[in-house]
Amino acid sequence: MRPPVNREWPETRLARVVQALEGEILEATDEEILDAARDLGMDLSMRGSAAFLGLKYPLIRRRADFFGDRPGPGDSLGQLARDALEAKEPRGKD
Amino acid sequence: MARPNWQLQLFAPLERASQTALAQGLVSEMDLLRLKTIARLHARGLPPAVGWEDLLQEAFMRVLTGARLQPPQVPPVAFLAGILRSLRSEHWRRARHGAAAGESGRRIEAAREPAASAPDPECSLMAAEQLVAIERLFAQDPVVLEIIAGLAEGLSAEQIRNCAGLSKTEYDSARRRMRRCLLREGLTCAHQ
Numbered sequence: 001m002r003p004p005v006n007r008e009w010p011e012t013r014l015a016r017v018v019q020a021l022e023g024e025i026l027e028a029t030d031e032e033i034l035d036a037a038r039d040l041g042m043d044l045s046m047r048g049s050a051a052f053l054g055l056k057y058p059l060i061r062r063r064a065d066f067f068g069d070r071p072g073p074g075d076s077l078g079q080l081a082r083d084a085l086e087a088k089e090p091r092g093k094d
Numbered sequence: 095m096a097r098p099n100w101q102l103q104l105f106a107p108l109e110r111a112s113q114t115a116l117a118q119g120l121v122s123e124m125d126l127l128r129l130k131t132i133a134r135l136h137a138r139g140l141p142p143a144v145g146w147e148d149l150l151q152e153a154f155m156r157v158l159t160g161a162r163l164q165p166p167q168v169p170p171v172a173f174l175a176g177i178l179r180s181l182r183s184e185h186w187r188r189a190r191h192g193a194a195a196g197e198s199g200r201r202i203e204a205a206r207e208p209a210a211s212a213p214d215p216e217c218s219l220m221a222a223e224q225l226v227a228i229e230r231l232f233a234q235d236p237v238v239l240e241i242i243a244g245l246a247e248g249l250s251a252e253q254i255r256n257c258a259g260l261s262k263t264e265y266d267s268a269r270r271r272m273r274r275c276l277l278r279e280g281l282t283c284a285h286q
Contacts, residue, residue, distance in 0.1 A: 010221035011186065013246040017228060018135055018182075020245040021276055022175055025131050028273045030124045036277035037127075044123070051281045054147055055112045055126045 108147045111154035120157065125171045129153075131280025132175050136182040139224035144185055153177040190214045231275055237268040238275075 037044050042051050115121050121129065129150060137146040153174050156162040164173045225246065232238040237260065244254030255265050 010218045010225060014139060014221040014225050014228075015183075016248050017225065017242060017245050018138065019179065021135055021228075021272075022132050022179065024269060024273050025128055025135070025276055025280070026172055026175060028128065028277060032270070032273055033124055033127055033277055033281075036274050037281055039274070039278055040281055042281065044127075051127055052123070054108060055130060056109060056116075058109060 108151040108154070111151050111158065114158055115154050118158075120170050121174070127277075127281060128171055129174055129178070131277055133178055134280050135276070136178045138227065139220045140182065140185050141189060149178050149181050152181055186217065190217050231279060232272065235268070235271060235275075237264065238272045241265070241268055241272065 034044060037049075037051055040051075042049055044051055048057065112121075112126055116123065116126065130146070133146040133150040133153075137144065137149055140149075156177055157164060157170075157174060162173075162177055164170060168176075229239060229242060232242060237258065240258040240260075241254055244257060249257065251265065254260075255262065258265075260268070
């Protein structure tokens with residue numbers, strides 16, 4: 001017998017997951033937040049900790065934040081230059 | 095006379111809102127990080143023009159301006175998280191109506207209609223992609239993936255434990271790993 005077809009929309013499923021995960025984050029203790037920050041090499045007690053970027057300090061925007069991973073004209077020129085250099089002086093050769 | 099810092103005034107609405115919330119004692123620094131993680135979670139699947147910063151700033155503004163009054167029995171962080179959730183729903187609804195209006199060319203009629211029972215295919219695709227993205231976060235942890243699958247089905251904690259054959263200790267331990275992973279994801283600075 002075929003399994004019943006799941007008629008639920010992805011939005012419904014996503015909303016459930018997000019709401020449940022929201023509850024998990026609300027339950028997270030300060031110690032858990034500190035541990036997660038430590039995993040990332042962040043020291044939350046430091047003035048100017050990166051964890052507070054966008055909250056206490058302006059968020060630093062990078063090119064990829066706006067244009068994704070698409071290479072720009074500058075990137076391709078840089079790549080050309082790198083390729084030319086590598087062709088001239090192959091790596092690993094003394 | 096002190097000159098205004100135009101850069102701060104023009105480009106830092108969230109920083110100003112969160113600093114005000116901190117100064118007023120509405121939230122602590124740790125709460126800010128919780129809210130950042132929650133805002134990043136709720137921003138998943140929203141149109142690219144809407145970032146987590148926009149959601150969080152709007153939530154702060156609604157509380158700070160008194161547009162939303164906090165019930166005394168609800169902690170401020172939970173209240174702000176609830177606002178983030180409703181903002182997310184608003185954006186989803188707007189995206190769905192926008193798509194419907196674009197298809198039919200009847201923008202006003204579409205906006206007046208109640209929420210459609212069948213979502214827009216584009217919204218469904220975005221939601222499905224975000225579900226996959228969330229699952230990818232926990233790709234290394236099959237137990238957490240089972241919990242996520244159960245949550246998506248709307249199962250209770252007990253049902254998930256029974257389906258996955260997990261003891262209470264295993265379940266709680268998986269939840270701790272899940273929280274840590276989510277917090278790591280939320281604390282990073284990358285824009286999603």
